[in-house]
Amino acid sequence: MENKLKIRKFKDKAFFIAVCAFSALAAVPLVAIIVKVVMKGYKQLNMDFFTETSPTTFEAMIAKASGSLIPGGVLNGLTGTLIMVGIAAVISIPFGIMCGVYLSEKPKAAFSGLIRFLSELIQGIPSIIVGMIVYSWIVLPLGSYSALAGGVSLAIMMLPLVIRSTEETLKMLPSSLKEAGLALGCSYKSVILKILLPSAAGGLFTGVLLAISRVMGETAPLMLTALGSTLVNWDVTAPTSALPLLIWEFYNDPNLVDMIWSSSLLLLVIVLLLNLAAKAIVNKRRTA
Amino acid sequence: MDAETQNNIILKFDDVSISYTPGVNAVKNVTADIRKNSITAIMGPSGCGKSTLLRAVNRMHELYPHITTTGKILINGIDILKTDPIKVRRMAGMVFQRPNPFPTMSIYQNVIAGYSLNGINLPKQEKDAIVEECLRNVGLWDEVKDSLNKKGTFLSGGQQQRLCIARALALKPDVLLMDEPTSALDPIATNRIEDLLVGLKDQLTIVIVTHNMSQAARISDYSMFMYLGDLVEFDSTQKMFTNPNDKRTEEYLNGRFG
Ligand SMILES: Nc1ncnc2c1ncn2[C@@H]1O[C@H](COP(=O)(O)OP(=O)(O)OP(=O)(O)O)[C@@H](O)[C@H]1O
Numbered sequence: 001m002e003n004k005l006k007i008r009k010f011k012d013k014a015f016f017i018a019v020c021a022f023s024a025l026a027a028v029p030l031v032a033i034i035v036k037v038v039m040k041g042y043k044q045l046n047m048d049f050f051t052e053t054s055p056t057t058f059e060a061m062i063a064k065a066s067g068s069l070i071p072g073g074v075l076n077g078l079t080g081t082l083i084m085v086g087i088a089a090v091i092s093i094p095f096g097i098m099c100g101v102y103l104s105e106k107p108k109a110a111f112s113g114l115i116r117f118l119s120e121l122i123q124g125i126p127s128i129i130v131g132m133i134v135y136s137w138i139v140l141p142l143g144s145y146s147a148l149a150g151g152v153s154l155a156i157m158m159l160p161l162v163i164r165s166t167e168e169t170l171k172m173l174p175s176s177l178k179e180a181g182l183a184l185g186c187s188y189k190s191v192i193l194k195i196l197l198p199s200a201a202g203g204l205f206t207g208v209l210l211a212i213s214r215v216m217g218e219t220a221p222l223m224l225t226a227l228g229s230t231l232v233n234w235d236v237t238a239p240t241s242a243l244p245l246l247i248w249e250f251y252n253d254p255n256l257v258d259m260i261w262s263s264s265l266l267l268l269v270i271v272l273l274l275n276l277a278a279k280a281i282v283n284k285r286r287t288a
Numbered sequence: 289m290d291a292e293t294q295n296n297i298i299l300k301f302d303d304v305s306i307s308y309t310p311g312v313n314a315v316k317n318v319t320a321d322i323r324k325n326s327i328t329a330i331m332g333p334s335g336c337g338k339s340t341l342l343r344a345v346n347r348m349h350e351l352y353p354h355i356t357t358t359g360k361i362l363i364n365g366i367d368i369l370k371t372d373p374i375k376v377r378r379m380a381g382m383v384f385q386r387p388n389p390f391p392t393m394s395i396y397q398n399v400i401a402g403y404s405l406n407g408i409n410l411p412k413q414e415k416d417a418i419v420e421e422c423l424r425n426v427g428l429w430d431e432v433k434d435s436l437n438k439k440g441t442f443l444s445g446g447q448q449q450r451l452c453i454a455r456a457l458a459l460k461p462d463v464l465l466m467d468e469p470t471s472a473l474d475p476i477a478t479n480r481i482e483d484l485l486v487g488l489k490d491q492l493t494i495v496i497v498t499h500n501m502s503q504a505a506r507i508s509d510y511s512m513f514m515y516l517g518d519l520v521e522f523d524s525t526q527k528m529f530t531n532p533n534d535k536r537t538e539e540y541l542n543g544r545f546g
Pocket residue numbers: 308309314332333334335336337338339340341
């Protein structure tokens with residue numbers, strides 16, 4: 001009896017150690033990436049990095065020759081990302097929530113089947129193809145690359161994520177909530193707008209944050225739609241830069257290549273913060 | 289039935305049958321008259337159709353299109369199956385088995401939810417008066433008067449259930465439908481709610497589903513006994529508990545099945 005218990009304890013311990021070891025192994029590449037990005041990127045993260053536009057290859061060359069930091073920053077990318085993610089959110093959030101509500105209310109309707117099919121289809125499409133589609137929809141007719149086109153392509157990528165998270169959040173609400181509203185003589189519309197959606201607000205917000213953090217790093221569709229720009233540009237019909245576009249440009253320019261680390265670090269930190277915020281909301285809802 | 293009792297009928301079931309699956313009736317040809325300002329208890333073993341019958345009265349079944357209801361249900365002589373469901377639900381309030389206050393609303397907002405959700409904007413004074421009156425009615429006022437702006441979900445289960453009753457009362461329904469409202473509560477909270485129901489009798493008519501026979505005996509004036517979807521017996525509670533007509537009723541009340 002004693003012995004058996006000992007063996008069992010030993011097995012438990014061995015299993016625990018194995019689990020820890022494998023998780024550590026899986027975390028190695030992740031940690032390696034983060035360490036590398038931080039080590040190489042932090043030097044460049046000064047005030048200028050947030051207030052100046054991206055440097056030209058010539059400026060960088062001169063700075064490097066004199067052994068100083070590359071001047072300039074990523075302000076044009078930051079503002080561009082802000083605008084395009086903003087456009088994407090404005091388009092995808094209302095549409096996504098409406099579709100999500102429909103799916104959770106009428107899960108078996110034919111139209112729901114169609115929405116589900118399309119939403120899975122979009123999720124499966126390579127992002128470069130989304131870029132091509134928006135190129136032919138918006139860039140060609142407008143005759144110019146633009147933040148609008150970039151925003152629309154990000155919106156298309158966000159849509160399935162918002163739909164999915166809305167549907168799942170609403171499905172988690174107890175049906176008693178809806179019955180309580182109807183039993184008070186509320187119309188179906190006000191049950192949805194004033195009871196179900198507010199009760200699901202935390203979950204919806206989390207879903208939106210995760211969707212934003214997911215599309216913020218998209219590069220391929222933006223190459224074909226927003227193109228990029230060296231200027232801070234608030235005109236949504238003109239070519240516009242974005243953080244991932246800048247990283248790509250820096251990568252392609254031997255004189256600017258050092259800038260990719262600091263820009264990657266910034267992108268990483270923003271995405272991380274969005275994820276943490278989303279998590280915090282989920283936790284708060286659990287305890288409330 | 290003489291004219292006076294006829295006038296006293298507030299809720300009438302006329303040959304009501306309800307089915308979840310075509311061909312199978314969960315409630316079979318129920319006919320019954322419920323008197324005004326009475327408490328009627330619906331009893332019967334689990335699955336006999338009590339909730340199904342009760343939920344038909346405020347048309348909860350309409351949420352689920354596969355459920356069919358035949359026959360007539362009249363409230364104050366109005367055929368509710370042919371009336372706007374929103375109107376019906378104002379006449380017949382409902383309290384569910386599990387307390388279900390709106391999680392995003394404060395205690396105050398929960399009580400007047402029936403108005404605010406329907407876009408009825410009352411002046412602040414009037415709202416305050418309704419909230420106080422309804423919370424006093426359910427004996428919750430003294431416990432929560434200093435925390436009206438707290439979320440309703442912070443209350444205990446029994447308090448939440450009383451809040452839900454207050455919410456239903458705020459709309460001044462003619463009929464209050466209650467589906468095992470005390471089954472999730474401890475004896476003290478149960479007692480309070482029972483006292484409350486008896487006290488409310490002069491304002492409205494109560495139909496209550498209960499598994500608790502002593503509860504039915506304590507508070508109800510009339511009792512229904514249902515079995516496998518049939519309304520087996522419907523009589524004054526006193527008669528039913530002392531001298532039931534049907535053998536099945538007797539067996540159930542003696543705890544031989546159910
Ligand atoms: N949503 C549903 N879909 C299909 N059948 C159902 C559904 N709800 C209830 N039924 C069936 O209808 C019958 C009556 O159910 P009902 O809920 O009215 O019983 P009840 O008397 O309230 O029981 P309980 O005391 O357990 O609450 C049962 O046989 C049950 O299987």
